[in-house]
Amino acid sequence: MAxxxxxxxxxxxxxxxEGQLLRITDxxxxxxxxxxxxxxxxxxxxxxxxxxxxxxxxxxxxVTNAHGSWQNHALMMGMDKDTPVKExxxxxxxxxDKYPCDxxxxxxxxxxxxxxxxxxxxxxxxxxxLYRINDQDGGFFLSKASVITYxxxxxxxxxxxxxxxYRIQVKDVDTIGIQALPFHDxxxxxxxxxxxxxxxxxxxxxxxxxxITFMASTPIAYDQSEYSFAGALQDGVPVEITPAxxxxxxxxxxxxxxxxxxxxxxRVRTCEGPFxxxxxxxxxxxxxCEIKITHITHRTNPIFExxxxxxxxxxxxxxxALNTSVPMFKQLHNEGFPEVTAVNAMYTHGIGTxxxxxxxxxxxxxxxxxxxxxxxxxxxxxxLVILVDDFVDPFNLEQVMWALTTRVLPSKDVNLIHNAAGMxxxxxxxPAGMTTKLIIDATTPVAPEPNPRPVAxxxxxxxxxxWAKTLAEISAALGK
Amino acid sequence: MNCPxxxxxxxxxxxxxxxxxxxxxxxxxxxxxxxxxxxDPKVWPTFKLKPEQIPNLDVIPAIAPLDPDVSV
Numbered sequence: 001m002a003x004x005x006x007x008x009x010x011x012x013x014x015x016x017x018e019g020q021l022l023r024i025t026d027x028x029x030x031x032x033x034x035x036x037x038x039x040x041x042x043x044x045x046x047x048x049x050x051x052x053x054x055x056x057x058x059x060x061x062x063v064t065n066a067h068g069s070w071q072n073h074a075l076m077m078g079m080d081k082d083t084p085v086k087e088x089x090x091x092x093x094x095x096x097d098k099y100p101c102d103x104x105x106x107x108x109x110x111x112x113x114x115x116x117x118x119x120x121x122x123x124x125x126x127x128x129x130l131y132r133i134n135d136q137d138g139g140f141f142l143s144k145a146s147v148i149t150y151x152x153x154x155x156x157x158x159x160x161x162x163x164x165x166y167r168i169q170v171k172d173v174d175t176i177g178i179q180a181l182p183f184h185d186x187x188x189x190x191x192x193x194x195x196x197x198x199x200x201x202x203x204x205x206x207x208x209x210x211x212i213t214f215m216a217s218t219p220i221a222y223d224q225s226e227y228s229f230a231g232a233l234q235d236g237v238p239v240e241i242t243p244a245x246x247x248x249x250x251x252x253x254x255x256x257x258x259x260x261x262x263x264x265x266x267r268v269r270t271c272e273g274p275f276x277x278x279x280x281x282x283x284x285x286x287x288x289c290e291i292k293i294t295h296i297t298h299r300t301n302p303i304f305e306x307x308x309x310x311x312x313x314x315x316x317x318x319x320x321a322l323n324t325s326v327p328m329f330k331q332l333h334n335e336g337f338p339e340v341t342a343v344n345a346m347y348t349h350g351i352g353t354x355x356x357x358x359x360x361x362x363x364x365x366x367x368x369x370x371x372x373x374x375x376x377x378x379x380x381x382x383x384l385v386i387l388v389d390d391f392v393d394p395f396n397l398e399q400v401m402w403a404l405t406t407r408v409l410p411s412k413d414v415n416l417i418h419n420a421a422g423m424x425x426x427x428x429x430x431p432a433g434m435t436t437k438l439i440i441d442a443t444t445p446v447a448p449e450p451n452p453r454p455v456a457x458x459x460x461x462x463x464x465x466x467w468a469k470t471l472a473e474i475s476a477a478l479g480k
Numbered sequence: 481m482n483c484p485x486x487x488x489x490x491x492x493x494x495x496x497x498x499x500x501x502x503x504x505x506x507x508x509x510x511x512x513x514x515x516x517x518x519x520d521p522k523v524w525p526t527f528k529l530k531p532e533q534i535p536n537l538d539v540i541p542a543i544a545p546l547d548p549d550v551s552v
Binding site: 030031057058059125132140170172173179181194270285287288 | 485494495498500505535537545
């Protein structure tokens with residue numbers, strides 16, 4: 001049984017024990033220190049979390065980059081921190097099949113997120129050490145919240161309780177803006193309230209068990225439960241949730257550090273942004289939704305968890321890497337293409353995707369690419385698709401480059417699909433949301449496609465695996 | 481004090497530091513830009529806004545039409 005964390009604090013304790021958390025004990029100014037440290041941490045080979053104990057003018061501490069490395073990602077899953085990415089991918093696939101593992105609803109008295117309550121004179125700055133993440137952001141943003149909403153027409157349907165990550169700008173001491181893009185689940189729910197001109201109940205939760213945060217940014221079907229997936233990814237250990245104080249249908253993680261409760265103002269849009277976004281560029285100002293916060297609960301001495309995002313890779317890339325790859329793999333492998341052996345959809349949330357496939361006949365790999373490009377996520381995000389043979393590790397970019405350089409005849413293997421759907425935040429899409437899809441088939445030709453110059457692959461010399469173990473043992477001994 | 485982004489004079493103190501008298505945060509009531517007194521905001525020309533541009537910014541997501549039996 002893999003290690004499972006009951007709250008963010010247990011996860012941080014493990015990161016600390018494993019040398020994956022750095023404590024900053026000196027007082028820092030919020031700008032530019034916190035954003036800069038988050039940026040710098042992601043460039044370190046071990047990508048540690050950074051915990052700020054004292055932030056000038058604020059009461060509470062902050063942690064950033066908690067998910068920001070493959071080591072931390074492995075520890076999130078309770079695995080050895082040195083687990084290779086491909087092994088993490090297959091372990092996530094194994095646990096994925098444990099869905100649904102429904103959450104346990106606990107009483108208010110058992111929920112640590114209720115330790116403190118603020119019902120009047122709401123001021124987010126009293127609870128959260130807010131800061132500007134990137135210099136040209138239009139304000140202070142929450143970049144790592146798990147936002148809870150439900151379906152107005154089916155309030156008791158757990159599958160339609162949505163847990164999502166959206167960018168949130170602090171507009172006032174009790175008012176925040178939120179970006180609900182039309183293809184996000186929250187926008188489907190919002191439309192139902194706005195047709196009735198009713199406020200939409202919402203809870204913004206911060207500092208959660210790491211696999212809830214992970215699932216909040218995972219693309220799954222509208223009627224699938226992020227909580228039931230989080231339990232599955234905890235290897236079958238359910239997560240604990242509890243009703244929000246202001247609305248019993250808003251089910252929030254029981255151990256959140258902070259829960260902001262309130263409502264989206266119906267039919268209101270106000271100026272929001274710019275914000276340095278995950279493609280590594282700013283998205284400009286737009287008129288977006290606004291939330292009034294009416295009630296806060298929080299743990300004693302709450303830890304504000306937030307992330308840096310900018311030019312990849314940053315912490316956010318780890319929260320849309322394997323959790324984009326696994327559902328894409330499932331939708332191909334389990335639904336018509338068992339010949340797809342792995343999917344690496346880690347590049348800018350799947351805008352760039354590498355599919356490993358064992359083609360059965362000529363043109364087969366290209367068909368797998370088109371299948372990916374017609375999944376709900378691949379349709380909007382997928383732009384650059386590379387197909388490699390099944391014996392190429394799609395998570396090993398050196399192997400992928402080998403396939404591109406030795407398997408691609410550009411005149412026949414590079415294909416463009418014009419005037420297709422795209423991701424509006426991709427600055428190369430034009431107009432925003434329209435793009436050209438690129439499919440590069442780097443698999444070995446299979447009949448009836450001609451392969452006029454077949455090659456004999458060079459195999460590893462006999463004894464390579466044994467030598468790998470021997471050399472690793474010598475290296476480890478030297479390290480001691 | 482004018483807004484660093486839209487130059488509107490309609491700015492105010494949003495809040496003061498909860499601990500000590502370390503900083504204040506200001507906000508523009510026209511474009512919602514906010515900044516801390518310890519910052520020296522230099523908004524790039526591409527992100528400057530004129531107040532009259534704000535109503536014409538993209539609306540995300542589009543506002544659904546009201547059901548026939550509902551009025552604002």
